[in-house]
Amino acid sequence: MTQFVVPSVEVSSVAIFGSNLRFPVRRIFCVGRNYAEHAREMGNDPDREPPFFFTKPADAIVDDAAILPFPSQTENLHHEAELVVAIDTGGTDITPNDALAHVWGYGVGNDLTRRDMQAAAKAARRPWDMAKGFDNSAVCGPLHPVAESGHIESGAITAHVNGNCRQTGDVADMIWSISDIVATLSGLVTLAPGDLIYTGTPAGVGPIKPGDSCTIAINGLGSVTTTFAAN
Ligand code: MN
Numbered sequence: 001m002t003q004f005v006v007p008s009v010e011v012s013s014v015a016i017f018g019s020n021l022r023f024p025v026r027r028i029f030c031v032g033r034n035y036a037e038h039a040r041e042m043g044n045d046p047d048r049e050p051p052f053f054f055t056k057p058a059d060a061i062v063d064d065a066a067i068l069p070f071p072s073q074t075e076n077l078h079h080e081a082e083l084v085v086a087i088d089t090g091g092t093d094i095t096p097n098d099a100l101a102h103v104w105g106y107g108v109g110n111d112l113t114r115r116d117m118q119a120a121a122k123a124a125r126r127p128w129d130m131a132k133g134f135d136n137s138a139v140c141g142p143l144h145p146v147a148e149s150g151h152i153e154s155g156a157i158t159a160h161v162n163g164n165c166r167q168t169g170d171v172a173d174m175i176w177s178i179s180d181i182v183a184t185l186s187g188l189v190t191l192a193p194g195d196l197i198y199t200g201t202p203a204g205v206g207p208i209k210p211g212d213s214c215t216i217a218i219n220g221l222g223s224v225t226t227t228f229a230a231n
Contacts, residue, residue: 034200169202
C-alpha cells in the first residue's frame, strides 16, 4: 500500500435515493449557458455561442439538507437549478447514440455561484474557478438510478428561496441534450465511473442571503434543500 506524507483525501460521495449505498464522486463537470433564456439573461446570444464546460472539485459536493456557512468573499451568491447526470461507464469519443448507456442515474443539483466574482472574472478575462468551484459549491440531492427513474428527457425544474419561486423551466429546453453533453464532453476528456455532470440552469437565477433556505426540484427526481447560516 502506498505510504503518503500527509493524510490522503477520502473519496467524496453523494447519496442514492432509497439506499444506504453512496455514489463515489470522481470529477464534477458543469455546462454553461445550456438554456437559451438563461444565456440571454446573462447578456449572451445563444444563437451565436454554443454551451461550454467548466469544472468544480469533487470535494465541493454537498448532500441534501445541509446547513452551510455562508460562502466567503461574495455579496451576491446565486442559486442555479440543474439536472445532474451521474456516469457509470466511462469512455472517450462516445457517440450521441451510445451516450445514454453510460448514464448511471440522475439527481437534482444547485450550481452555487459567486456571481459578483464571476462578473469580475469575465470582465478581466480571468478563469471562473473561484466563482464556481469554492467549498460546498456543488449541491446534489440523492441520485435516482436509471433502472428506477428511466432517462430524464423532460420535466419541470424549479428553484425556491424561503418558499418563493425564483426559477421555473423544463429540462426539455436544454440546448445540448444529455446525449449531446456526454458525447461532446467525452471528446474533450476521458469520462470515468463517478463523474457528475451539472447540465446548466434555466432563467431566473438570483441571490441567496445569509439565513436563506434554497430548494431545487425536478419532476420525478424529488428535491434538494440547502440552508445557509445567518452569520
Ligand atoms: Mn450552472
